[in-house]
Amino acid sequence: MKIALGQMQVVPGRPDLNTQTMKKMIREAKDQGAELIIFPELCIPGYLLGDTWEQSSYLSDCVSWGQEIIQLSRDICIVFGNVAVDWERQGADGRVRKYNACFFAHQGKLWGDDNFPYPYRIKTDNSDYRLFDDSRHFFSLSQFAAEEKMDIQQLVQPVHLILNNQPLRLGCLLGEDGRDDDDILKQRMAATLQNSPVDLFINIASSPFASGKNYQRNRILSRQVKEWGVPFAYVNHTGIQNNGKNILPYDGVSSFYDGQGELVDLCAPFTPDLKIIDYAAREDIGVPKPKIPDDRGIKAIYQALTYGTKWFLDSIGMKKVVIGLSGGIDSALNACLYTLILGHENVLLVNMPSIYNSETTKGLAYQLAENLGCYYAVFPIQEAVDYTVKQIEGTPIIHLSGKKEINLVVSSFVKENIQARDRSARILAGLSAIFGGGFTCNANKSEATVGYATLYGDSAGFLAALGDLWKHQVYDLAQYVNREIFGTEVIPQQMIDLVPSAELSPMQNVDEGKGDPIRYPYHDYLFRAFIEPWERKTPEDILAWYQQGILEEKIGCQPGLIKSIFPEDKDFIDDLEYWWKQYTGMGAAKRIQAPPILALSPRAFGLDHREAQNGSYFTKRYAQLKQEILMSDRNSYIPSEL
Template sequence: MKIALISMEVVPGRPDRNAATMRGKIAEAKAAGANLALFPALSLSGLFLGGVWKQPAFLRDCAAYAEEIAAAADGITVIFGNAAEAERCTGVRRTLMEARDGVLREVAHSPLHGAGNQFAPLLYEMPNENIILAADASPYPICFGAKYLARTAMQQHKTICYINTLGLQDKGKTVYAFPGRAYAFNEKGERILMSPAYTENVTILDTNQLPTKVDFVAEPIIAPTHRMLRYAVQKFLARIRMERVVIGISGGIDSAVTAALYVDAIGAENVLLVNMPSRFNSATTKGLAAQLADNLGCRHMIVPIEESVTHTVDQLTTVPIMGKCATEGEHLTISSFVRENMQARDRSGRVLSAVAAAWGAGFTCNANKAESTVGYATLYGDQAGFLSALADLWKYQVYDLARYLNDSVYGRETIPQGIIDIVPSAELSDAQNVDEGKGDPIRYPYHDYLFRAFAENNETPEEILEYYAKNALEAHIGCNKGLVADYFPTAADFIADLERWWGLYTGMAVAKRIQSPPLLSVSGRAYGSDHPESQIGSYETIRYRALKEKLLQK
């Protein structure tokens, strides 16, 4: 038997377009001599549809287009995923349908569970054949594991053919990429086929002449993340019909990686870089920003903001406050902290938004996950943008991506080594002078891993303090040994730091995250739909208070 594994882009909510694509792929499979064509789960409907799942008319249309697929299955068996109204009050179910010569029947089903994004593929053991078909619709990185497929093939002593959905889908703010890979495993559990990720194709597997084992090719751990980000950026821009992008560059790592990623994805001709220095920006970072732009070969501008920020400060401090409640001669006072935020808002709200409008583009948000975790960003400032491509990457992953872009994508030092080496800093005041080694208040080698424990492992200060008391925290969260003692000489220092960041994570940072741009889900635990949260503030458990008291008494 020749089986065609169909990697096709599924357009969520458009069964008409998906049915048209499927008819074309069926014809292609027949032309290749296939006896059976396997499509992904939910290949007519898509997965993330929001409230559309509650519309009976949509489900009726999915059923009608399924009949069209049955009619197109002339002389070939077609296995494809669809959605249907479940019996009783259980909502919607995923179905796996078999079509041939106009006849349609269901061969497998399971509950959909609405907006969930973690479930097993639908499996169909073909009668009188030593074959299991697996149709999936899981986004990166939750795609069904090769180890499970291999184990199932070995336990069942059958060949498994697997196909996943291809494309970009979203749950509002959170955007997911589906890699669309095809796999096959023989009855020994050996992988004998793997199609390229993020590529439409029809892969033919002849079960009478199975290929030999495909060896695993080692690659940097960040490589799949780069493939996903590149594909997602391309598809997201195409979806919103945006061809050009404006990126603010500071000479720091986040904006540099964002710039290199977009140039890789859409070409240097479609990217405009803007450096916006104030008096706090060093000659070092201004030089690194210029070097980055030159290395990438794209347009760039230098738009100083010191004059405009100073003008705004002067204006706001001299204009009188009026009204019955005002005191005589009342004026605003602009603190150094407020001035820092004004710089960030001037860059995004004034310069980048105007440049983007003038150039017919959108401007990016360059934030990383550590900053989002504790709200280390300015609302309507550096947190603004049409898309936040790096928002689900911890700082250490941003550095990994920088090195990968240089070594494996560009094959040269595109992101200057100086940007990778320099201390991370917002450069909004003299207290963040990079030439003096001063940077952000976040100590990324430790806080990346602490914040990850909060955000991705649902750990609270109670668990963190328990591991700290046992001198096992570094091994538990994954940071380098010795950092905790170096950063926090006493238990009081450690607890003060823990409570500071936990308070921000559960407090103001929640309000900021709610207002942040759309982001690409890399971890499966991205802020947004992956990470339900409420503005309820921090809470100290009874156990935490007892541990804290005990440690502080030592």
């Protein structure tokens, strides 16, 4: 029996295009003799649609496109994801009730489960974590079971079909391929198998790339499939989806496991792929065993980064970009990334020096631009910045109540921000509109955590492609690009070696080794502990680890580093409090207005990390720990005889 894995590129919000893609794949699968084709979760409507889910006309439209697919199932069984609408019952709060559903179409009609009143299967539990908020839109099987006072076990029977005169019992899972552990998958498979034997499990998914996720999924799938002894087809899609604040690349990597839990075949990552599996029920297949590509390293991040950026540009119809090129590493990496995607003839690199920019970085910027062969221009900003300062200081401000006149004085801190906004909002925004595209935001995750950027200045742009990468990952990628992609030093090594600096004041002179206040080798890891784990760490957790002497081990930075940066406990505590306040204060305020971020990690800023502008807070226990540490610190100064 031949089974086709229909790893298609899903375009969210375009059921017309998705249906067209599916029709083409169905034709090809038939031509190659497939009797069953499996498409991904929600492949007709797309998954991340915002409140388009609340448009009844969109829902009807998707259902009607689904009908066209069902029509094609006369001589092939088609499994596909679509929204199912229950016009009869209400959803929560009077909204239309809808399900994230899996349809089994065969002989021109739908096949279902005797105990479930509709001819489709629905997702057992909603995903309400990371950037998913399924409960806003979908009614789950668990909710259905509770409402009907049924046991959920009764509702997860396999679908019984006759294919090629052979009975075929298909177990159905919807994106339940186990997240961080085996439990969910195990429970779902067990529940189905309690009802009847199963010939094949099908898991349709819409699962975005995250570093290391496939590696983990493969481990879980192999183990569970082996335990239950039933072959398993996992079908995911490619393309991108977004929720406004995050762009998610989908890598596909659809895969087929035999009953021994061995990987039989898989689709290529980040590319649409129709894979035909020649499968004999419950028999091991003696083909050479392929391997799931290792997605834990920098190579996978590079792939996801270029893929996600490319398709986001495509989806918004942007063919050209302008990049502010400072001579630093972030803008250098973006210059390489966009040039690789769009070609040098579609990228304009702009160096915008003020009096604080060194010859070193100006030279490095030009050198990189020359290596890439892009469009290049130098727009000095000093004259405009001086004009702005002069205009602000020279314009009288009159209090109309008392006719009192005041004049304002521009501080050096304000001048720094004036420079940053002059570059982005005055030059890059105008220039990109004329060049015919957008300008990039070059911010990284370390800066985004603590708001180390100027609003409407360097925090602006149409996309923060590097916004989910810590500074050390930006360096790793720069080296990867030189080594593996260009095979030569396109990004000058000096750029990689130079101290990272905003060059906005004499305090940030790179030639004197002066740079950013962020000490990346430590702060990258501290900030990661605030953001990325399921249990987010706070100053209380950090201080407890510090007190126990296990902080470096816990956050994963280099041993011995913390003592070398902070000789005294007080320095350490001041630093911790400063950055926590920045993260929860100005950092949050700036992220709210930040551009979309390409999500690559297990937890990206955007809607993958929910904000609230509530300011900073330190717990009771934090205050205790701080007191304990500072007291013992002070004691060390007290001569022992006292």
